[in-house]
Amino acid sequence: MTAGMPWLDHTHDPAAQSWVESANLEACEFPIQNLPFGRFRASGTQEWRVGVAIGDAVLDLRQAGVIDHADMRRLLGLTPNERRALRLTLHAGLMRGSEQERLWRVALSPMSQVQLGLPCDIRDYTDFYVGMHHATAVGKLFRPENPLLPNYKWVPIGYHGRASTIFPSGQSFRRPHGQVRGAPGEAPQFGPSRRLDYELELGIIVGRPNAPGEPVVIADAEDHVFGLALFNDWSARDIQAWEYQPLGPFLSKSFASTISPWIVTLEALAPFRRPFVRPDGDPAPLPYLDCEANRAAGALDIELEVRLQTQAMRAAGSQPEVLSRSNFADAAYWTMAQLVTHHTSNGCALSTGDLLGTGTLSGPEPQQAGSLLELAQAGETPVALTNGETRSVLHDGDTVVMRGFCRRAGFRSIGLGSCEATVSPAREG
Numbered sequence: 066m067t068a069g070m071p072w073l074d075h076t077h078d079p080a081a082q083s084w085v086e087s088a089n090l091e092a093c094e095f096p097i098q099n100l101p102f103g104r105f106r107a108s109g110t111q112e113w114r115v116g117v118a119i120g121d122a123v124l125d126l127r128q129a130g131v132i133d134h135a136d137m138r139r140l141l142g143l144t145p146n147e148r149r150a151l152r153l154t155l156h157a158g159l160m161r162g163s164e165q166e167r168l169w170r171v172a173l174s175p176m177s178q179v180q181l182g183l184p185c186d187i188r189d190y191t192d193f194y195v196g197m198h199h200a201t202a203v204g205k206l207f208r209p210e211n212p213l214l215p216n217y218k219w220v221p222i223g224y225h226g227r228a229s230t231i232f233p234s235g236q237s238f239r240r241p242h243g244q245v246r247g248a249p250g251e252a253p254q255f256g257p258s259r260r261l262d263y264e265l266e267l268g269i270i271v272g273r274p275n276a277p278g279e280p281v282v283i284a285d286a287e288d289h290v291f292g293l294a295l296f297n298d299w300s301a302r303d304i305q306a307w308e309y310q311p312l313g314p315f316l317s318k319s320f321a322s323t324i325s326p327w328i329v330t331l332e333a334l335a336p337f338r339r340p341f342v343r344p345d346g347d348p349a350p351l352p353y354l355d356c357e358a359n360r361a362a363g364a365l366d367i368e369l370e371v372r373l374q375t376q377a378m379r380a381a382g383s384q385p386e387v388l389s390r391s392n393f394a395d396a397a398y399w400t401m402a403q404l405v406t407h408h409t410s411n412g413c414a415l416s417t418g419d420l421l422g423t424g425t426l427s428g429p430e431p432q433q434a435g436s437l438l439e440l441a442q443a444g445e446t447p448v449a450l451t452n453g454e455t456r457s458v459l460h461d462g463d464t465v466v467m468r469g470f471c472r473r474a475g476f477r478s479i480g481l482g483s484c485e486a487t488v489s490p491a492r493e494g
């Protein structure tokens with residue numbers, strides 16, 4: 066393997082089992098091979114603690130004596146070697162038969178009894194647009210004659226978002242107000258958005274920073290990535306349609322985004338890599354966005370899923386219903402390494418705790434779309450739910466749940482947990 070590509074080691078051994086018995090159940094997303102990091106607190110306490118998810122529990126890293134602080138940013142800033150050493154320590158201590166069991170048991174809390182927060186204080190937030198099938202499908206709705214703009218296959222497209230309104234999973238948010246235009250030629254009006262949507266994305270959490278003026282070359286790019294979380298970039302399509310030209314999305318996006326509580330590290334994701342390939346006939350990436358390691362294993366095989374639970378479904382006791390499924394590797398036209406390298410190629414500094422959203426990860430088939438806009442074809446083909454309700458846009462009381470899974474023969478499956486939130490009614494007046 067090449068620099069920047071994490072090695073497979075004994076921490077990926079599928080036979081390894083933990084003394085935390087729930088971690089050994091086949092359906093468990095947080096077996097000893099995963100070990101994602103997040104922040105939690107006991108109810109009634111203020112201070113966030115840094116923990117690792119294992120089975121249905123959270124291990125408090127400071128209480129366990131693994132680290133001497135509760136500062137997630139310090140953890141994110143570890144060098145790749147330090148991070149690997151931490152993974153080895155956690156893996157060894159959580160293994161069945163470990164001498165640490167007696168000491169660490171007191172640092173273990175049931176996940177159901179703690180509050181999970183934002184995985185870290187998020188510094189800056191950039192949202193990319195790596196989903197080519199999404200870009201094409203949305204482009205078709207807005208510009209039937211010219212769906213994919215000519216820069217798309219050359220430049221990883223992105224915009225600067227706001228970190229101030231990124232919420233932890235489980236926190237509801239209000240439907241935004243904004244300026245919306247009815248038909249072309251009509252004067253715009255100000256009011257609650259009527260075309261609220263979700264976007265199925267992954268969030269890339271930046272670990273090591275780069276200095277201003279010092280681009281990160283692609284062979285080193287993954288050394289600056291700590292790991293991934295699920296990310297829902299809620300979008301008000303009516304506000305977006307009126308405001309997005311000429312400078313891109315603004316208030317149609319910044320009212321709320323939701324991120325899942327656990328950051329799954331690149332080490333945990335190592336078994337699920339795939340070659341990065343371009344469709345035949347597409348341009349090769351420019352040399353600064355290309356390297357052998359990125360071609361060999363730059364893509365990640367992560368299955369993604371969106372579910373919806375309406376208020377009526379909740380009242381009837383029905384579980385969230387699947388709207389679509391896709392896969393990061395099939396959906397993305399650019400890799401994590403290319404995003405980091407492109408972002409810093411002009412000298413822009415990324416900081417520890419920055420978040421890079423991938424953009425909506427729609428698969429190649431229409432039913433694999435990662436937004437309602439695409440699934441319902443801008444209202445032409447509303448999505449039919451089993452209870453008889455339909456959806457082209459989100460209603461108040463709708464809960465959207467996103468999940469992610471990695472599976473490969475010969476390895477233990479892992480999950481990314483859950484990213485969910487409920488739409489609350491707009492503010493009065």
Ligand code: MN
Pocket residue numbers: 192264266298422424425
């Ligand atoms: Mn987005």
